[in-house]
Amino acid sequence: MTYGKLYLIPTPLGDGAPETVLPAPVFSLLPTLHRFVVEETRTARRFLSAAGLKGHIGELEFHELNEHTAPSEVEKFLHLFEDGTSVGLLSEAGLPAVADPGALLVALCHRHGIEVVPLVGPSSLMMALMASGLNGQSFAFVGYIPAKTEERRTALKALEKRSAAARQSQILIETPYRNDSLFADMLQCLSGNTRLCVAANLTCEDQFIRTRTIAQWKASPVTIGKRPCVFVILSEHLSF
């Protein structure tokens, strides 16, 4: 059996034009693909249309892989690569297979010797980290933490402790409508000299990136609102 390749195709983080965040090879590749694995077909069509495939969307094939897909179902995607057909993997925003379920498809490809080709595009996590001024030589992305106040505060304290022990920046995200309650809990329970970067609407016109100590944030807090936001924490306590 000859298999095609899996192309990992990044998408914009906001509503900006794809040309502002994706390099030229992405635009030369897209018209050569007709089969896509996507988190949501509707937004994938919208991206592909904006990326130059307008008028050709009807000729494309979409297969959904998202949080509703059981890991056991992923094996069925293998046939998509048959007869040398290459497949594009798209995430809702940013890099596929980072902080989304696409990694299951990538793992399938490695199991079957299918070549995986990552393309360059925006990573909200890395843009937040690089712009934070916090430790970029050691960092962890922990995804979402519990939403209930008590569990959330316990998790935040554990992250601060981990950051101190490993001298490691801790990156986390939250569902946008919970940004402000997470931020309030951070101000409530983290140490005054812990540094926190708030990075909202990255790559968009109203992009907001600011790093302050918790004490400084308390003195002049902000309202983040429902914008996609990345938080980066670095404890200044040395544990050694």
Next chain:
Amino acid sequence: MTYGKLYLIPTPLGDGAPETVLPAPVFSLLPTLHRFVVEETRTARRFLSAAGLKGHIGELEFHELNEHTAPSEVEKFLHLFEDGTSVGLLSEAGLPAVADPGALLVALCHRHGIEVVPLVGPSSLMMALMASGLNGQSFAFVGYIPAKTEERRTALKALEKRSAAARQSQILIETPYRNDSLFADMLQCLSGNTRLCVAANLTCEDQFIRTRTIAQWKASPVTIGKRPCVFVILSEHLSF
């Protein structure tokens, strides 16, 4: 005092053309800047020349910030932003301030209210992670681990344990000439069912990305050579 902005400008990971990995806004921005903070002036000139500033390099100003710069020296860079002058920060390869000393300059900007603007470009760490098929919902970058065999094996076992305990992919890098001895130590001391991704020369023509269990790697090892390489480890042992 009116300060300019700090632009975080990614650079290619290999010798490829900048157009293949950087989006259009980087090329519109570059001719507007004349002051750069760089890891090494020689390679920065080469990049800027390839990125369209050929013939204008002599008009540009370079200031070095690298592993020889003491954190206390960074304050002196503040004057670069005076009179509304914007500054570009360049790394040797990939994203500035991630896995390089540039974060000190970014932190300085946050302390003085200077706007920090990250641009999109290639991150070898994220390209390795997305193409690994390993856990992209929780991961840590730990940088370099000790080079001496005994300490290195202890560090590798600690990383594997951490990966199991936190269900977290562990990303590490090594000085290229030590890739193969690190790889050999991984095969020697990690568990047979731990998965390891080897991602070498990312974005280059001879890019190599493969994820296998340690047992599979032992059965058919490879020679990585002195190519820049990112390693990603994920333990399959559940600790809970």
